[in-house]
Amino acid sequence: MRDPDLWRELGQQLRVDAVRASAEAGSGHPTSSMSAADLAAVLLAEHFRYDFDNPKSPANDRLVFSKGHASPLVYGLFRAAGALSDAEFMTYRQFGSRLEGHPTPRLPWVDVATGSLGQGLPLGLGMALAGKNLDRLPFRVWVICGDSEMAEGSMWEAAEHAAFYGLDNLTAIIDVNRLGQRGETMHGWDLSSYTDRLRAFGWHAIETDGHDVELIDAAYREAESAGKPTAVVAKTIKGKGYSKVEDQAGWHGKAVAEEAIEELGGIRNISVNVPRPAPAQRHRFDAPGTPEWPRYELGDKVATRKAYGEALAALGGDDPEVVALDGEVSNSTYAEIFRDAHPERYFEMYISEQQMAAAAVGIQVLGWKPFASTFAAFWSRAYDFVRMAAISRATLKLCGSHAGVSIGEDGPSQMALEDLAAFRAVNGSTVLYPCDGNQTAALVRAMGELEGISFLRTTRADTAVIYGAGEEFPVGGSKTIRFADDDDVTIVAAGITLHEALKAADALATEGISVRVIDCYSVKPIDAETLRALATPIVTAEDHWAEGGLGEAVLAALADLEEHPPVSILAVREMPHSGKPAELLAAAGIDADAIAAAARELVAARAPA
């Protein structure tokens, strides 16, 4: 029942609502909503398949507002669909309201937070990838994009991957309203600049008038049957419908006068009966049976990155919802072991860490458990995506290999030295840093069940297996490996420095200094109870910059104690270079010798005069 008159009226309603909500709030982006209102109206009224009573239904289409600042339009759609009352709709941007300045999953019909431009299309790509390859369901993913955000490289990472993976279930609707926040975009209304680029990337691209509802409908129909990822590139007018602001610069992110409502024909209360998709169940992969969980023998050597790959492959055998992604370094992170064991649940994301992070977020929207890996240093490329994933309330499992100076000859560009600081500063995150193979395997298993964003830091070098295969490593715990009743000093370490700490303890023992050694494999949450009970001076040692890493995490655990022992933080403080791992650990002052020296100094300072 195509009804262009309804579509037009609905477009006007969405405009009026954008004006009303932002006028009431005194802020917001009505003009950015008004440009896309007809595009959104035709989508909701004619093409979108969604059960608003069951937003998690696997059969639902998915809608992502990549231009998240058009939130009044998002909420106006939910009101038009009968999902939001007018009273709640008018709470836009108020403290306590679910209707935030930019959409977040506090509303059940929002899958992912947007508002950092250039992320919605990569996120939608993750959903489309899941739909086609994991869920194996015919739902479509619709992404409404701004024209300004096409300047973000992440949009082109998505363009590349959509074509490569043949995602004909993905439609990008590009609202070319010509005006960014502070003026004209690079391409203004030159629609061909977008369509030419997208076609070169392998998309089907349609130019249209974004205010002609019949042309919009035709474009969506074409997208639905194009057999390729398709972009509907629509010429629109920012502020469309309110003549005073139409196509004017200087109206971005500003409420407009309520007189606009009159020009738009007044308040409407159209309710759209959005068709529900036919019920469907997502594909379920067979679990190949009891997995061979990796076990490493005490005294053997194995790199924790290798143990990650082996454990992940085992976890994938145990849990058919586990999925893995890697950024073209699977032979270094050892994600390739999972790939070879479970090829249908592995996605090669090539060298595009932003898209990898976004794809993982999109995949977990559909209920899968993505693990994504690259060098820990290169997670810095996707930091904004991880930040936003926390706002999206996403459950992601991330692994970063090749941590710290201990990687050796490849030099500082490949050394993660800021990853602990960066991941600690992600809301609700878990940060794990194992030192041996069995511990790694146990933590990978734990990550499978963790909520929120968890990060596992692995090491390039083979390291000694110091724990038995059955040992448990609760998240938030620690292991006190060496201790005596009369400890003189405590060394807190994790990962590669834990092995240096043990060597230091051995050396100090020969001098009569009794050392407690704590393996702080759970950097966040940290085992505050154990740390706060310490009475001796503390040396912390980490293969990471001094700022924001293990040392500061230990300090934070102790901060409010009325009295606490001195803490000497050993960390990397000068730019490392190439060299052998042992040379670099020594140069950074985080090897056994440096740890022993720092411990000796603390003990001497406490010695009776």
Next chain:
Amino acid sequence: MRDPDLWRELGQQLRVDAVRASAEAGSGHPTSSMSAADLAAVLLAEHFRYDFDNPKSPANDRLVFSKGHASPLVYGLFRAAGALSDAEFMTYRQFGSRLEGHPTPRLPWVDVATGSLGQGLPLGLGMALAGKNLDRLPFRVWVICGDSEMAEGSMWEAAEHAAFYGLDNLTAIIDVNRLGQRGETMHGWDLSSYTDRLRAFGWHAIETDGHDVELIDAAYREAESAGKPTAVVAKTIKGKGYSKVEDQAGWHGKAVAEEAIEELGGIRNISVNVPRPAPAQRHRFDAPGTPEWPRYELGDKVATRKAYGEALAALGGDDPEVVALDGEVSNSTYAEIFRDAHPERYFEMYISEQQMAAAAVGIQVLGWKPFASTFAAFWSRAYDFVRMAAISRATLKLCGSHAGVSIGEDGPSQMALEDLAAFRAVNGSTVLYPCDGNQTAALVRAMGELEGISFLRTTRADTAVIYGAGEEFPVGGSKTIRFADDDDVTIVAAGITLHEALKAADALATEGISVRVIDCYSVKPIDAETLRALATPIVTAEDHWAEGGLGEAVLAALADLEEHPPVSILAVREMPHSGKPAELLAAAGIDADAIAAAARELVAARAPA
């Protein structure tokens, strides 16, 4: 004197040298060097204009190895140019050698560190932008790119900006050797997939055989006169010249047997006399005279972001080397004030923070002083570029506005809450966080002279002017605003929370609690001396996550004290939402009431029983 035989021989020499150096090191990327050897040979022998004795000459062409792992090829070029002795050449990857695993500016002929893929082209773009618009010199920028890294969106940000800014002085040489680290790229040897995309982005693009030196030469000539940014897209063979590894997967990042040298025709010692460019001086902008330095009156209100823009415009009047860039939010960061005052030294980078950071790094290579700004939250988008900029020894001045929950209604996607942690964990960085207009202006002036990477965090809201216009704020210092001899408690704050701290101190004073208030505007380096002298309990308050921010910086300054007072860290600990700034500061527990409550608790705990 075109000499194709020489070019061929030089190509073989570069291959042999890549094999020799990496065989000696036992690691490295010879096969990735061998594919690009002919491309590099023709460039060095015939097209590159460079004075190796004067690498900082403004007339020099610039060469960036975006595929930084081909470092044996980079160093082989320097050897062939007579800049490196064979003895030093053979120290590749050894501890202490300038010849690191990936190129860094420890070598004077390397302008920028590479090794995080997808950065070299954006960095080269910055140099080309400077060459054309600031230096106004005819040097060319040559960037040798890998095919794998074309999957990074940042490469397409560069493609977009190169065309937009008409950078016909930029040539990208794309070494399409088909093989990435773990297997084939998305496009293999389909050269048209690259040329089609680049042409759609507005480039001139040439497909060629990357092992036919005469075709390579012709392509470079075409690039030199194309009048557009030009890509030479060359089909090459990974490991070319050593039949055992040619076009084989599994040989990325591995040394190959020295038997390859024989097949390549043995060691050569060709020395290329690289032509020097004609001497030239870069353009000098007129400083418009004594700048009007902004002055704010005590008791007035001004947003620190506004003061940033006004101070930067003044600094630009004072110092003709100051340049500004912004990521399409100049009306929010107030970089627009600089743009309007000094339009020739302002670059609009649209919404592409990675490219903005890289452009700033490229621009500072040529001796300019770039200030770049966006919302502090969106600097997380460019974190890998900032990380690498530190390895490049770059001097960058970055400003992030709209810090923290105090931005209000726009919600968490726009709130920087991890920026202090992220920027503290950058090697050699300076992190500044002013609370008023005059302090901001003084810190902007200080940034103009700082080496390394400095970051200024500004606030959206208008805040009271509490310092006089003449006051000094040394980097590494602090201001003790309130104090008495018998202080009961100290509050350490910065930026927006400093104002809350003052309100808390006022409230506590009425209860007879005497409060010291320290403005820690220099978060890194922090004023450790002042903090270590404190005898009272400490409350820290910050509009930032608890991890890695001001509180932990304070803890780190106190860590090794034999005794230190308890520290109560007030910071954002739960995901904020939309609301009014005051509501959000209260909800996060970082407003005056929360600070006063924490101070009261610390004082009570110390009270005699």
